[in-house]
Amino acid sequence: QVQLVESGGGLVQAGGSLRLSCAASGRSFSTYAMGWFRQAPGKEREFVAHSSKGGGGTAYADSVKGRFTLSRDNAKNTVYLQMNSLKPEDTAVYYCAATNRIAFSTSRRAYDYWGQGTQVTVSS
Numbered sequence: 001q002v003q004l005v006e007s008g009g010g011l012v013q014a015g016g017s018l019r020l021s022c023a024a025s026g027r028s029f030s031t032y033a034m035g036w037f038r039q040a041p042g043k044e045r046e047f048v049a050h051s052s053k054g055g056g057g058t059a060y061a062d063s064v065k066g067r068f069t070l071s072r073d074n075a076k077n078t079v080y081l082q083m084n085s086l087k088p089e090d091t092a093v094y095y096c097a098a099t100n101r102i103a104f105s106t107s108r109r110a111y112d113y114w115g116q117g118t119q120v121t122v123s124s
Contacts, residue, residue, distance in 0.1 A: 002026040002113040004096045009118030012086055016122070020081040022096030022115055029077040030054050033104045035111055036070060036081045038092035038120075045095065045108050051079060052104035059106065064090075086122045093117040 008020040022034070035050040049060045049070040058070050067086075072079040079096065097111035105111070 002029075002032065002098050004098060004113055004115035006094065006096050006115040006118040009094060009120045011121045011123065014086060014088055014122055014124050016086050017082070017084045018086065018120060020083065020094055020096075020118060020120075022079045022081075024077045024079070024098060026077075028100070030074040032098040032100045033102065033111075034070075034072060034079040035097040035099075035105070035108075036079075037095045037097060037108055037111075038090075039095070039117075040092040043092075047106040047108070048094070049081060050104050050106060053100070057104065059104070061106075083120070086120075088122045088124045091120060091122050093119050 003025040005023050033053050036048040037045050039045040051058050051072050055072045069082040095117045096115040098113040099111045
């Protein structure tokens with residue numbers, strides 16, 4: 001069982017930056033693939049970025065590639081999402097997710113554990 005707690009959301013102007021954190025409880029954090037997803041009002045939850053088991057690789061949605069960076073600190077059981085050059089269309093609730101069933105996935109259905117979400121609002 002893994003519990004995830006996100007933090008770091010807030011209100012920022014377009015072009016600004018935020019860093020989200022996701023702290024995980026439980027053991028064997030390095031054996032989990034970690035993902036970030038987001039959900040805007042009236043839209044489905046969509047993939048943003050993921051880190052494969054052990055942190056061997058990362059991948060990003062095309063919409064955030066070059067602006068967002070996912071990193072993980074296995075010693076601190078924490079994964080981060082550095083968001084730069086934010087745009088109003090990045091406004092959403094951001095969720096951290098974990099799974100140890102597979103090495104990595106862009107599908108929300110592959111993730112078994114979810115945080116409560118943190119709101120990111122980007123003003124124009």
